[in-house]
Amino acid sequence: MHDAVKTLSTDVLVVGGGGAGLRSAIAATEANPKLKVTLLSKVYPMRSHTVAAEGGAAAVTMAHDSLQAHFDDTVAGSDWLAEQGVVDYFVKHAFDELVQLEHWGCPWSRQQSGEVQVRRFGGMKTERTWFAADKTGFHILHTLFQTSLKYPQISRLDEYFVLDLLVHDRHCYGVVAIEIASGELVQIKAASVILATGGAGRVYQFNTNGGIVTGDGMALAYRHGVALRDMEFVQYHPTGLPGSGILITEACRGEGGILLNKDGYRYLQDYGLGPETPPGQPQNKTMELGPRDKLSQAFWHEQQQGRTIQHPQGEVVHLDLRHLGQRFLLERLPFICELAKAYVNVDPVKSPIPIRPAVHYTMGGILTDTNCATSIAGLYAVGECASVGLHGANRLGSNSLTELLVFGKVAGREAARVASESHPAATEALLSSLTEQALTPLKRLHNSNGTERWHELRQQLAESMEQGCGIYRSEAGLQQTLSTLNQLKQSYQQLRLGDTGKAFNTELLHALELGFGLDVAEAMCQAALERKESRGAHQRQEPGLTKRNDEDFLRHSLAFYQTGSAARIEWQAVDTSLSPPAERRYGGQQQPDNPPKESC
Amino acid sequence: MSRKPYQPPMPASWWLKHPAYRFYMLREATVVPLLFFVASLLYGLYALGQGEASWLHYLAWLQQPWVIALNSLALVASLFHAWTFFALFPQVMPLRFGSRTLPAWLMVSAQWAGVLLVILALWWLLGGVDAHQ
Amino acid sequence: MPTLEMRLQRYRPEQDSAPHWQDFRVEYDDSTSVLDALEQIKAEQDSSLSYRWSCRMAICGSCGIMVNGVPKLGCKTFLRDYPKGLQLAPLGNFPVEKDLIVDMSRFLEHLTAIKPYLIAEAAPQGQPHRQTPAQLARYKQFSNCINCGLCYAACPQFGLKPDFLGPAAIALAHRYNLDSRDSGKAERMAQLNSDNGVWGCTFVGYCSTVCPKGVDPAAAVNQGKIASTLDGVIQWFKPAKEPRNKEQSK
Ligand SMILES: Cc1cc2nc3c(=O)[nH]c(=O)nc-3n(C[C@H](O)[C@H](O)[C@H](O)COP(=O)(O)OP(=O)(O)OC[C@H]3O[C@@H](n4cnc5c(N)ncnc54)[C@H](O)[C@@H]3O)c2cc1C
Ligand code: SF4
Ligand code: FES
Numbered sequence: 001m002h003d004a005v006k007t008l009s010t011d012v013l014v015v016g017g018g019g020a021g022l023r024s025a026i027a028a029t030e031a032n033p034k035l036k037v038t039l040l041s042k043v044y045p046m047r048s049h050t051v052a053a054e055g056g057a058a059a060v061t062m063a064h065d066s067l068q069a070h071f072d073d074t075v076a077g078s079d080w081l082a083e084q085g086v087v088d089y090f091v092k093h094a095f096d097e098l099v100q101l102e103h104w105g106c107p108w109s110r111q112q113s114g115e116v117q118v119r120r121f122g123g124m125k126t127e128r129t130w131f132a133a134d135k136t137g138f139h140i141l142h143t144l145f146q147t148s149l150k151y152p153q154i155s156r157l158d159e160y161f162v163l164d165l166l167v168h169d170r171h172c173y174g175v176v177a178i179e180i181a182s183g184e185l186v187q188i189k190a191a192s193v194i195l196a197t198g199g200a201g202r203v204y205q206f207n208t209n210g211g212i213v214t215g216d217g218m219a220l221a222y223r224h225g226v227a228l229r230d231m232e233f234v235q236y237h238p239t240g241l242p243g244s245g246i247l248i249t250e251a252c253r254g255e256g257g258i259l260l261n262k263d264g265y266r267y268l269q270d271y272g273l274g275p276e277t278p279p280g281q282p283q284n285k286t287m288e289l290g291p292r293d294k295l296s297q298a299f300w301h302e303q304q305q306g307r308t309i310q311h312p313q314g315e316v317v318h319l320d321l322r323h324l325g326q327r328f329l330l331e332r333l334p335f336i337c338e339l340a341k342a343y344v345n346v347d348p349v350k351s352p353i354p355i356r357p358a359v360h361y362t363m364g365g366i367l368t369d370t371n372c373a374t375s376i377a378g379l380y381a382v383g384e385c386a387s388v389g390l391h392g393a394n395r396l397g398s399n400s401l402t403e404l405l406v407f408g409k410v411a412g413r414e415a416a417r418v419a420s421e422s423h424p425a426a427t428e429a430l431l432s433s434l435t436e437q438a439l440t441p442l443k444r445l446h447n448s449n450g451t452e453r454w455h456e457l458r459q460q461l462a463e464s465m466e467q468g469c470g471i472y473r474s475e476a477g478l479q480q481t482l483s484t485l486n487q488l489k490q491s492y493q494q495l496r497l498g499d500t501g502k503a504f505n506t507e508l509l510h511a512l513e514l515g516f517g518l519d520v521a522e523a524m525c526q527a528a529l530e531r532k533e534s535r536g537a538h539q540r541q542e543p544g545l546t547k548r549n550d551e552d553f554l555r556h557s558l559a560f561y562q563t564g565s566a567a568r569i570e571w572q573a574v575d576t577s578l579s580p581p582a583e584r585r586y587g588g589q590q591q592p593d594n595p596p597k598e599s600c
Numbered sequence: 601m602s603r604k605p606y607q608p609p610m611p612a613s614w615w616l617k618h619p620a621y622r623f624y625m626l627r628e629a630t631v632v633p634l635l636f637f638v639a640s641l642l643y644g645l646y647a648l649g650q651g652e653a654s655w656l657h658y659l660a661w662l663q664q665p666w667v668i669a670l671n672s673l674a675l676v677a678s679l680f681h682a683w684t685f686f687a688l689f690p691q692v693m694p695l696r697f698g699s700r701t702l703p704a705w706l707m708v709s710a711q712w713a714g715v716l717l718v719i720l721a722l723w724w725l726l727g728g729v730d731a732h733q
Numbered sequence: 734m735p736t737l738e739m740r741l742q743r744y745r746p747e748q749d750s751a752p753h754w755q756d757f758r759v760e761y762d763d764s765t766s767v768l769d770a771l772e773q774i775k776a777e778q779d780s781s782l783s784y785r786w787s788c789r790m791a792i793c794g795s796c797g798i799m800v801n802g803v804p805k806l807g808c809k810t811f812l813r814d815y816p817k818g819l820q821l822a823p824l825g826n827f828p829v830e831k832d833l834i835v836d837m838s839r840f841l842e843h844l845t846a847i848k849p850y851l852i853a854e855a856a857p858q859g860q861p862h863r864q865t866p867a868q869l870a871r872y873k874q875f876s877n878c879i880n881c882g883l884c885y886a887a888c889p890q891f892g893l894k895p896d897f898l899g900p901a902a903i904a905l906a907h908r909y910n911l912d913s914r915d916s917g918k919a920e921r922m923a924q925l926n927s928d929n930g931v932w933g934c935t936f937v938g939y940c941s942t943v944c945p946k947g948v949d950p951a952a953a954v955n956q957g958k959i960a961s962t963l964d965g966v967i968q969w970f971k972p973a974k975e976p977r978n979k980e981q982s983k
Contacts, residue, residue: 043785046794046880047788047794051879098861103853104851110866112865113865146850184602244764246790339790343790505781610892614889620887620937699870
C-alpha cells in the first residue's frame with residue numbers, strides 16, 4: 001500500500017515542537033548557524049502540551065534565596081533519587097535561561113517596580129517561581145515558537161508523525177515519518193536526532209495531559225535498546241477537575257487556596273503537613289504547599305475513610321479560593337476562573353472548586369547522560385520524555401518548565417556539535433532496509449483482518465493502569481495490570497482500522513500511539529513491581545514495603561525492552577555525592593534552617 | 601495524490617449568512633442615503649448661485665414628500681452610523697491610565713454627551729440669531 | 734442519558750469531489766463538549782471521522798470548527814447549549830483537507846510574515862529588562878492569542894482575499910509593537926502598511942466577537958490603522974531612511 005518513500009536530509013533533526021524541542025532547535029542553530037535544523041512535530045508546535053502548563057518556572061531570584069536551597073528542595077523532593085550533579089548544573093543555569101526567555105519577549109508577570117515577580121510553589125522553601133499570569137507554559141511555548149521563526153536555518157515539518165528511528169549498530173541515522181496530511185512516508189536522514197516528544201500521561205484514564213501525550217518517543221528509544229529510567233514514578237497532581245482531569249494549577253494553593261474534605265476540615269494537617277496555617281496566608285512546604293505526592297496520597301486516605309464529597313463525576317474534595325476575593329482571582333488566576341466556569345460550572349469567587357488527583361507527569365523517561373545523550377550515538381533526548389536525572393522519585397512543580405530550557409539548550413548544543421563533526425555515512429542500501437523494517441507495524445495495521453478496535457484497547461489500558469499502577473500499588477494489583485497489558489499486546493496484533501484512507505488518517509495515528517503506550521505502560525508496571533519500597537510518587541501498600549528502603553533501593557531502575565516478554569529491570573547507582581540521603585520533612589517537622597518568611 | 605484540499609466557494613450572498621455580517625452591511629449601507637443628502641445640499645448651493653427663482657424652486661423641491669422621506673432616512677442613517685462609530689471608538693483608541701483602560705461604556709457615553717453639547721450649542725446660536733431680528 | 738442529533742460535514746479527499754452532510758446521534762450530559770461528542774462518534778460510530786484536538790482545555794488552539802455556522806472551539810462549546818441539535822463544519826474560509834480539518838498553512842505564513850519576535854537593541858546583560866505592570870498591560874491582551882484561527886473564519890475579507898494578513902497576525906504584530914522592550918516596529922510597518930495589512934480590514938468586527946480568548950483582534954487592526962497613518966505622515970516628513978530608535982523603557 002505504501003510503496004514510495006520520499007527522502008529528506010538534514011543535519012539536526014528535532015522530534016517534538018514543545019518547549020524542549022523548540023529550545024533545542026534554537027540552541028542548535030545558535031551553536032552552529034551553518035547547520036540545517038529541522039523541527040518535526042505531529043502537531044503544530046504551539047499545540048504541544050507545554051501550552052497547558054499554568055503555574056510557572058523555577059529559578060533562584062530573590063536575594064534571600066540561594067542555589068543551595070533550590071538544590072536542597074529538589075533533592076529532598078526527589079526523595080534522594082535525583083542525580084545530584086545534574087541538579088547542581090540545573091539550579092546554576094535556571095536563572096539565565098528564564099532571563100533568556102525574557103529577552104525573547106516572554107511576558108513574565110511583574111512587580112510594581114518593573115522587576116520580575118516570583119510566587120510560591122509546592123515543595124519549594126522560598127518563592128522562586130516565575131510566572132506569566134496562570135498561563136506560563138502557553139507564554140513560554142509561544143515565545144519560543146515565535147522566536148524560532150527568526151531563524152531561517154530552522155525549517156519545520158508540521159504534522160509529521162515519527163514511526164520509528166533508523167538505528168543500526170548503536171548509531172542513529174534518522175527517522176521514518178508519515179506526513180499526516182497526505183499519508184506519504186518520508187525517510188529523514190540526520191546527523192543527530194533529538195527526541196523531545198513529551199510525557200506519557202495518556203496511558204492513564206484520568207489525567208491532566210493533552211491527547212498527544214502518548215509516550216511515543218519513550219517507546220521509540222526503548223524498542224531500540226535504550227533504557228527507560230525510573231518509570232515507576234508517575235506523578236499524580238492533587239488538583240484535577242473531576243471527569244476531564246483538567247488541571248487546576250498548584251498556584252491556586254501558592255496564592256492561598258485551601259483544601260477541604262466533606263466536613264469542611266483542612267485534612268492535610270492529619271498527614272504530617274500541619275500545623276494548620278491561616279487561610280490566605282500560605283507557608284512554604286506546609287499544608288496545601290506540601291509536595292504533590294503527599295497531597296495526592298492524603299486524598300486517597302480521605303477517600304478510603306469516606307470523607308470525600310460525592311460529585312456526579314466521582315469522589316472529590318474542595319479547593320476553596322473564595323477568601324482571596326474577586327479582584328485578586330481575576331488578576332492572578334484568570335484562566336482558572338475560566339476553566340472552572342466552563343468545565344464544572346463553578347465560579348471560584350463564589351463557590352469552592354471540586355477537585356481530585358489526576359495523573360500529571362512522568363518522572364521517568366529515556367535514560368540520558370548529563371549532556372542529554374542516550375546510549376545510541378547521534379540520539380539525544382530532552383524534556384519530559386527524557387530522564388536526565390533531575391526529578392528522581394518526585395518532580396517539584398515548576399522545575400520541569402525550567403528543565404525544558406536548561407537542558408533543551410544542552411541537547412541542542414550537543415546535537416549541533418556532533419552534527420558539525422564528520423560522521424559515518426550510512427549506505428543507501430542500509431537505510432532502505434532499515435526503513436523497510438520500520439514500516440512493518442504499519443503494513444500489519446493496514447493488512448490486518450483482525451477484529452480488535454483501538455478505542456476499546458486503549459480504554460482497557462487506561463483503566464487497568466489506574467487500577468493497578470495508581471497512587472498506591474501492590475504486587476497483586478501490578479501483576480493483574482501486567483497480565484492485562486500482556487493480553488492487550490496480543491489483541492493489538494489483531495487490530496483493524498476502520499479508516500483505510502491516507503489523508504489525515506487519525507485512527508491510524510491513534511493505533512500507533514496505542515502501540516507505543518502499551519510498551520511504556522509495561523515498563524512502568526515492571527519497574528513498580530520490582531521496586532519493593534515506597535519512595536516519592538511510588539507507594540507500595542504491602543506491610544514492610546511502605547517505607548523508603550535506602551539500603552536496597554537507593555538506586556534508579558532501568559527498564560530494557562525484551563521482544564515478546566516483560567521488560568528486564570536493572571539497577572543503577574544514584575549520584576548522592578553532594579547531599580547524603582535524609583528524611584523528607586514538611587510542615588512543622590522542617591529543619592530550623594527555614595529562612596524568615598517574606599511577606600508580599 | 602491523497603491530498604486534495606477543497607476550497608469552499610465564497611458566494612456573493614456571504615453577508616446574508618450571519619447577523620454580524622448583515623449588521624456590518626447595514627452600517628456600510630448608511631452611506632447611500634447620506635450620499636443623497638450631500639447631493640441635495642450641493643444642489644441647494646448651486647441653486648443659491650443661480651438666483652432667487654432657482655432657490656425657490658429648490659425649496660419647493662425640498663418639500664416634496666419623497667425628498668423629506670429620503671432626508672429623514674439620511675438622518676436616521678447618520679445617527680445609526682454615529683452609534684456604531686462611537687461603539688467602536690474605544691476599541692480603536694483605548695484610553696489607558698496605568699494598567700487600567702477606561703471602560704468602554706464611559707467612552708461611548710462621553711461621545712454622546714459631546715453630540716448633545718454640540719446640538720445644544722447650535723440651538724443656542726440659532727436661537728441667538730432669531731432674537732436679534 | 735439524553736441524546737442529541739448532530740449533523741457533520743464530511744469530506745474524504747480520496748473519494749469525494751465535494752463535502753456532504755452526515756447525521757449522527759450522541760449521548761450527552763451537562764458537561765459534554767462538542768469535542769467529547771466527536772470522540773464518542775469516532776470511538777463508537779465511525780472511526781474514520783477526522784478532526785484536530787489536543788489539550789481539551791481551550792488553550793492549544795487545535796479544535797476550531799463551525800458550530801451552526803459560528804466559529805467555536807470544540808472543547809469549549811457544550812451540547813447543553815444546543816437543545817435543538819447542531820451542525821458541525823470545518824472552519825470557514827480555509828481549504829478543507831478532510832472532514833473537520835482545514836489547511837492552516839496560510840495562517841502560519843501570515844503569522845511568520847509580521848516578524849512576531851522581539852527585535853531589540855542590546856538587552857541588559859544577564860538580567861531581565863524592567864517592564865512595569867502598566868507597560869505589560871499595554872500589550873498583554875494581544876499576547877493571549879492561541880492561534881486557533883476562529884477570527885479568520887469570521888473575517889469576510891480573509892475569505893475574499895486570502896492574502897490579507899488577517900486579525901490574529903496583525904494583533905500579534907501589534908503586540909510586539911506595543912511592547913516596551915521592542916524596537917522593531919519600523920520593520921513590521923512595511924507589512925502592516927500594505928494593502929494586505931491593516932488597510933485590508935473594513936472593520937466588520939466579527940473577529941473580536943468570536944475570539945475565545947478576549948484578544949480583540951479588531952481593536953489591534955484598527956489601532957494599527959492609526960499607527961500606519963502616523964507612520965505614513967512621519968515617512969512623508971522624514972523621507973531619509975534611518976532606523977528610528979525607540980526610547981528605552983525605564
Ligand atoms: C496541565 C499541565 C500543567 C503543567 N504545569 C507546569 C508548571 O506550572 N510548571 C512546570 O514546571 N511544569 C508544568 N507541567 C509540566 C510541563 O509542562 C511538561 O513537562 C513540559 O511542558 C513537557 O514539555 P516537552 O517539550 O517535553 O513536551 P511537549 O510540550 O508535550 O511536546 C511534545 C512534542 O512532541 C511531539 N511528538 C510527540 N510524539 C511524536 C511523534 N510520534 N512524532 C512527531 N512528533 C511527536 C508533539 O507533537 C509535541 O510537539 C505541566 C504539565 C501539564 C500537563
Ligand atoms: S485572535 Fe482570538 S480568534 Fe483569532 S486566532 Fe487568536 S485566539 Fe483565535
Ligand atoms: S483541544 Fe485544545 S483548544 Fe480545544
